[in-house]
Amino acid sequence: MATKPTILAVDDDPAVSKAVTRDLRTRYGSDYRVVSTTSGEQAIEVLEELTLRDQPVALVASDQRMPGMTGIEVLAEVRRRSPDTKLLLLTAYADTDVAIKAINDIGLDYYLLKPWDPPEDRLYPVIDDLLGDWQGQHPDRSAEVRVVGHRWSDRTVETKDFLAHNHVPYRWLDVERDQEARQLIELAKATAQDLPLVLVPDGATLRTPSMIELAEALGLQTRAEQQLYDLCIVGAGPAGLAAAVYAASEGLSTVLVEREAPGGQAGTSASIENYLGFPKGLSGADLTRRAVAQASRFGAEMVLARDVIGFETRGPVRAVQLGGGTEVEARSVLIATGVSYRKLEAAGLDELGSRGVYYGATASEAVQCVGEDVVIVGAANSAGQAALNLRKYARKVVMVVRGSNLEDGMSEYLVSRIQAADNIEVRLNSQVTSAHGDGHLEVLEVCNSTTGTVEELRTSWLFVFIGAAPRTDWLDKAVARDDKGFIVTGRELMASSDSGLWPLPRAPFALESSVPGVFAAGDVRLDSMKRVASAVGEGAMSVYLVHRYLATI
Numbered sequence: 001m002a003t004k005p006t007i008l009a010v011d012d013d014p015a016v017s018k019a020v021t022r023d024l025r026t027r028y029g030s031d032y033r034v035v036s037t038t039s040g041e042q043a044i045e046v047l048e049e050l051t052l053r054d055q056p057v058a059l060v061a062s063d064q065r066m067p068g069m070t071g072i073e074v075l076a077e078v079r080r081r082s083p084d085t086k087l088l089l090l091t092a093y094a095d096t097d098v099a100i101k102a103i104n105d106i107g108l109d110y111y112l113l114k115p116w117d118p119p120e121d122r123l124y125p126v127i128d129d130l131l132g133d134w135q136g137q138h139p140d141r142s143a144e145v146r147v148v149g150h151r152w153s154d155r156t157v158e159t160k161d162f163l164a165h166n167h168v169p170y171r172w173l174d175v176e177r178d179q180e181a182r183q184l185i186e187l188a189k190a191t192a193q194d195l196p197l198v199l200v201p202d203g204a205t206l207r208t209p210s211m212i213e214l215a216e217a218l219g220l221q222t223r224a225e226q227q228l229y230d231l232c233i234v235g236a237g238p239a240g241l242a243a244a245v246y247a248a249s250e251g252l253s254t255v256l257v258e259r260e261a262p263g264g265q266a267g268t269s270a271s272i273e274n275y276l277g278f279p280k281g282l283s284g285a286d287l288t289r290r291a292v293a294q295a296s297r298f299g300a301e302m303v304l305a306r307d308v309i310g311f312e313t314r315g316p317v318r319a320v321q322l323g324g325g326t327e328v329e330a331r332s333v334l335i336a337t338g339v340s341y342r343k344l345e346a347a348g349l350d351e352l353g354s355r356g357v358y359y360g361a362t363a364s365e366a367v368q369c370v371g372e373d374v375v376i377v378g379a380a381n382s383a384g385q386a387a388l389n390l391r392k393y394a395r396k397v398v399m400v401v402r403g404s405n406l407e408d409g410m411s412e413y414l415v416s417r418i419q420a421a422d423n424i425e426v427r428l429n430s431q432v433t434s435a436h437g438d439g440h441l442e443v444l445e446v447c448n449s450t451t452g453t454v455e456e457l458r459t460s461w462l463f464v465f466i467g468a469a470p471r472t473d474w475l476d477k478a479v480a481r482d483d484k485g486f487i488v489t490g491r492e493l494m495a496s497s498d499s500g501l502w503p504l505p506r507a508p509f510a511l512e513s514s515v516p517g518v519f520a521a522g523d524v525r526l527d528s529m530k531r532v533a534s535a536v537g538e539g540a541m542s543v544y545l546v547h548r549y550l551a552t553i
């Protein structure tokens with residue numbers, strides 16, 4: 001049986017130490033080992049011992065004012081030795097400024113002002129949140145689902161991503177490294193073509209399952225339950241999820257169709273730092289987990305692993321066609337399909353997709369890069385965030401940037417952190433020209449356009465962030481789009497030189513497309529801001545407009 005993860009409490013005052021430990025044990029004792037220490041030095045010794053024994057430390061809660069090491073010094077050392085451990089500072093009002101500074105300096109997760117009585121109101125909600133996030137990042141501890149495959153296989157990566165993005169805990173067994181993996185393959189009499197194998201709790205063994213087979217085996221919803229909905233939302237990124245929460249909470253019968261897993265691009269972000277109300281930032285996975293719970297609580301249906309491939313207008317009904325031959329009918333539709341990453345053009349890259357070459361994703365791969373050299377292509381905020389996340393795990397991060405500076409495309413706060421990081425190297429005026437590797441990425445050739453020199457970088461990891469294109473091909477000519485494929489809405493429709501785009505005497509509502517009752521929100525919409533907050537805002541606003549539209553039919 002797996003050992004319980006540890007919660008470590010640090011306070012030099014014996015009475016306070018006893019009280020914290022008592023409160024933590026009362027609430028978390030059945031799932032966590034609560035260890036109490038009375039100095040920073042002692043806490044680091046305990047951490048070192050647990051790390052040596054490969055035992056996870058989920059949370060360290062430390063007092064700030066202690067003789068010897070201060071709380072922030074202790075937590076900084078914990079961050080260095082155990083990057084995923086959640087850090088909580090217990091502090092007095094006078095130290096608030098120090099605590100806020102520590103959010104930037106050491107990635108402090110939360111600070112709590114003492115005293116925390118009653119713990120039910122002031123301590124447990126904070127710790128529940130931190131431990132919930134930690135568990136989300138370590139789903140494999142109690143996992144019953146097992147994935148057996150090759151580390152560098154496309155299908156294995158796709159399967160692991162699907163499980164991770166759907167928050168299904170799983171245990172990963174690498175054919176090349178795990179004895180158990182080889183035993184399971186033998187037991188299932190599986191051949192190389194059958195990999196990855198997915199073993200689900202009821203005993204079924206799936207061989208190279210498609211995403212829909214996997215979703216069905218795991219009991220995820222893959223079909224709509226009703227004949228007709230008030231609103232069908234296509235895409236479960238921040239815009240779609242926000243719309244689902246508002247629509248369902250306001251009594252509209254709502255179904256959300258997602259081709260992969262909820263979260264969208266934001267779900268792949270390791271840390272969204274500019275979303276209102278989260279001073280430390282929050283990971284895309286945490287935001288998604290919370291949003292999905294909220295939408296489900298209000299009764300929104302979520303159909304997963306289903307690709308929307310077509311759209312039709314049937315009088316007052318809008319029909320959304322799904323891959324596999326089924327469809328969903330609704331009185332209104334919200335298109336929230338976002339954008340997908342552009343492919344980097346360089347010789348040899350296509351053959352290495354998911355075998356060391358990844359587009360726009362770092363959160364789930366980052367932990368695998370421990371001690372290795374990583375290359376990132378791109379110079380916008382998403383590339384900057386990825387670099388700062390990967391540097392916590394990798395030995396070195398090299399950013400390959402086509403332009404002559406970072407400042408043109410990246411927020412100042414990210415540029416300054418990248419410049420201050422001792423293991424991030426920025427190569428300006430540079431491009432990846434080719435990639436090589438036997439089975440997975442091994443070498444990249446990078447050309448400096450100013451000097452003309454070509455350099456070989458040895459790496460197994462390339463992450464690409466070079467802009468994006470809207471996912472709207474499935475709409476074909478049914479809904480007006482601009483020449484890049486972004487959906488034209490509201491006033492832009494009327495401003496278009498093609499005056500025949502809008503069919504009704506009334507003006508279109510703000511987020512309404514050229515088809516009345518079909519709305520667009522988030523990154524997929526022409527002229528949108530391409531941020532989580534704006535996608536969420538548009539998703540919420542679209543529901544108000546859906547109400548107004550439904551009142552007209």
Ligand SMILES: Cc1cc2nc3c(=O)[nH]c(=O)nc-3n(C[C@H](O)[C@H](O)[C@H](O)COP(=O)(O)OP(=O)(O)OC[C@H]3O[C@@H](n4cnc5c(N)ncnc54)[C@H](O)[C@@H]3O)c2cc1C
Nearest residue numbers: 235237238239259264265266308337338522523530531532
């Ligand atoms: C790595 C990274 C970091 C980022 N960091 C930040 C940040 O810190 N702050 C910030 O404000 N913004 C950030 N962004 C941008 C932000 O994530 C996006 O602006 C936001 O996610 C847009 O939300 P959306 O709902 O419009 O679309 P998306 O998030 O793109 O979601 C669209 C969803 O639709 C689904 N879909 C697409 N086509 C179909 C189809 N045919 N059928 C069914 N489903 C479909 C997709 O699978 C996806 O889940 C980041 C983006 C990335 C990639």
